[in-house]
Amino acid sequence: MSLAGLMITIGIVYGDIGTSPLYVMKTIITDNGGINTATREMIMGSISLIFWTVMLLTTIKYVLIALQATNHGEGGIFSLYALVRRRKKWLIYPALIGGAALLADGMLTPAVTVTTAIEGLKGIDFDGFTLVSTQQQVIVITIVILSFLFVIQRFGTSVIGRAFGPIMFIWFLFLGLTGLAHMAADFSILRALNPYYAIKLLFFSSDNHVGVFILGSVFLATTGAEALYSDVGHVGRVNIYGSWPFVFISLMLNYFGQGVWVMNNASNSAIGADQSFNPFFEMLPGQWRLIGIVLATLAAIIASQALITGSYTLVSEAVRLKFFPRMKIIYPSEKHGQIYIPLVNAILWIACIAIIFYFRTSAHMEAAYGLAITVTMLMTTLLLYQFLRQVHIKTILAALMVIFFGAIETMFLISSLVKFVHGGYVTAIIAGLILLVMYIWYYGNRIRDREEFQSAYISLDDYKDQLAKLSNDDSLPIFSDNIVYMAKVKPGDMIKREMLYSILDKRPKRAKAYWFVTVNVTDDPYTAEYSVNTMGTRNVINVQLYLGFRREQRVNVYLRAIVHEMIERGQIDPQPKKYTTMFGRDVGDFSFVIVQDVISPQTQVSAIDRMIILLRVGLQNITSNPASWFGLEFADVIVEKVPLILGKTKPLSLKYLSRDQAQERHSQIHEDSKLKRNKVPETTDDNDFEDQ
Numbered sequence: 001m002s003l004a005g006l007m008i009t010i011g012i013v014y015g016d017i018g019t020s021p022l023y024v025m026k027t028i029i030t031d032n033g034g035i036n037t038a039t040r041e042m043i044m045g046s047i048s049l050i051f052w053t054v055m056l057l058t059t060i061k062y063v064l065i066a067l068q069a070t071n072h073g074e075g076g077i078f079s080l081y082a083l084v085r086r087r088k089k090w091l092i093y094p095a096l097i098g099g100a101a102l103l104a105d106g107m108l109t110p111a112v113t114v115t116t117a118i119e120g121l122k123g124i125d126f127d128g129f130t131l132v133s134t135q136q137q138v139i140v141i142t143i144v145i146l147s148f149l150f151v152i153q154r155f156g157t158s159v160i161g162r163a164f165g166p167i168m169f170i171w172f173l174f175l176g177l178t179g180l181a182h183m184a185a186d187f188s189i190l191r192a193l194n195p196y197y198a199i200k201l202l203f204f205s206s207d208n209h210v211g212v213f214i215l216g217s218v219f220l221a222t223t224g225a226e227a228l229y230s231d232v233g234h235v236g237r238v239n240i241y242g243s244w245p246f247v248f249i250s251l252m253l254n255y256f257g258q259g260v261w262v263m264n265n266a267s268n269s270a271i272g273a274d275q276s277f278n279p280f281f282e283m284l285p286g287q288w289r290l291i292g293i294v295l296a297t298l299a300a301i302i303a304s305q306a307l308i309t310g311s312y313t314l315v316s317e318a319v320r321l322k323f324f325p326r327m328k329i330i331y332p333s334e335k336h337g338q339i340y341i342p343l344v345n346a347i348l349w350i351a352c353i354a355i356i357f358y359f360r361t362s363a364h365m366e367a368a369y370g371l372a373i374t375v376t377m378l379m380t381t382l383l384l385y386q387f388l389r390q391v392h393i394k395t396i397l398a399a400l401m402v403i404f405f406g407a408i409e410t411m412f413l414i415s416s417l418v419k420f421v422h423g424g425y426v427t428a429i430i431a432g433l434i435l436l437v438m439y440i441w442y443y444g445n446r447i448r449d450r451e452e453f454q455s456a457y458i459s460l461d462d463y464k465d466q467l468a469k470l471s472n473d474d475s476l477p478i479f480s481d482n483i484v485y486m487a488k489v490k491p492g493d494m495i496k497r498e499m500l501y502s503i504l505d506k507r508p509k510r511a512k513a514y515w516f517v518t519v520n521v522t523d524d525p526y527t528a529e530y531s532v533n534t535m536g537t538r539n540v541i542n543v544q545l546y547l548g549f550r551r552e553q554r555v556n557v558y559l560r561a562i563v564h565e566m567i568e569r570g571q572i573d574p575q576p577k578k579y580t581t582m583f584g585r586d587v588g589d590f591s592f593v594i595v596q597d598v599i600s601p602q603t604q605v606s607a608i609d610r611m612i613i614l615l616r617v618g619l620q621n622i623t624s625n626p627a628s629w630f631g632l633e634f635a636d637v638i639v640e641k642v643p644l645i646l647g648k649t650k651p652l653s654l655k656y657l658s659r660d661q662a663q664e665r666h667s668q669i670h671e672d673s674k675l676k677r678n679k680v681p682e683t684t685d686d687n688d689f690e691d692q
Contacts, residue, residue, distance in 0.1 A: 099318060481512045484593070
């Protein structure tokens, strides 16, 4: 924990939950029928519901419990699944569902927060000049701001955190002080700390016109909790512990202050007639409103940042867990948790812009906001139960945790389902598409790894003699001095069959050495190590490269150095070059072969499994660029399509025909064709005959 660390944490982690005062009270009051329906009992109960929702779900569940469940410092639902996946096979389902829902909801957060802040500028007069007067202008400004935000992601969260940290610190101070100023008019609002008011409003008050469905609006106060958990890898757990009390107190002071202001202005008919009424902005007097709008806009930008960085973390973990195809990951700083994924950045940007154009106003976005995240929270609760059991927490205590939080989150989910028809279906569709991609990728790998399909993998050791003979077969031309396959060699020297099919069964590829290279990324930023296994030969080599996450994966450069060292140690034969610009060169040329799977017609699997494999192969071919991934853009790269054969192949059944039988078959086909050409319908009129 450090002052700089705390400031960066405030800048990165709390943007989402920190902007909730912009729209939570507004949504609660609007859904209940407007400010004129806001009785004292209704406001006291609403504030009580907000306080206990944030206290129970954010503080207790996530800050105190979930932050204990980190995987090498990384948080989020996928990290939690990685910790507990060996306990139960079915845990894959809550992990996939929760991850898809969180990523989908993250696409809505930047749009709703920035749009809400910019709408605060509408109609405000700046010395006779109105900067924003129409919703179309709001949309344009919002798109420009979000586009800028997505552009600067490539510079890393440390840079962003240092810039945004002081701004968010001022924002939370502003929230707390303005809230406290209005609380001074009626400190009796503090009675809302008693959960009695929350329970009374939820179940027994006639002032609550929407019943338990009010929870759908109250839940917006805690939507940033899951993002907080996902961002722990960017800032560290202790910095969240140190900064959360300040953030929590600031938020609650502002909610309480808004509550007092609403109670004091509930009878104001002018405010009640304003469709764009927002208690957060309305309670700011004179010049303070402009300051509030500027700070709210900056905070909204930072709120988007929290979800963007959390999305990077989730996707990178999903790639490691084989939920997603491999993507290019950039590490802008020397801290492993801080990453940038260009493809994810582009998808999020496109989705945010599309959502803004579709919904157009923050009111419409808020109607859809929060539905998907309730699903994620429920899935996290199920996984947390398994984690608590894994760390030997008593069964009764773990069960009480899952029952307590599960019941609360189920109520929130049910109350949020009303949002489905008002726009929640958008996030549901996005989550469904993400879930489909993860399902295809994960189960496509599982199908290949089934015991009955193990023919997809073969032992390299069983073929080393063939490779050695091929290397010394002078009857074949040299394909390349070194043929390199980027292959994940499994324990027991198991390798995909397609690799050896490419060397032996397609046109045999003769080379002086065959290299099978596996790249392992380490947590240390600058690791540069390797190990080799020549398998008792001088020309079949299994290389394990260990590269730090900050190292560029220039495999061709590293491999040349490895070959040179192995020649010096006498492990492989020299490869002198007759024609070269480099005097004394003893390392030959390299050809890197990239194998692309193509489903063979001989594959015998069920129709569903076949469809999943086809889709998985398609995803692999359009999302992965091995040449770019391994730094081979300027190397000699050959892409080969190799048939993927799974399951037992059925022998072809062909009947041999003698010459006479063949002639008879040919004559029969000729006669059948002649009859078809001359055939005329039995009953036709003149027009039909002309058509025929």
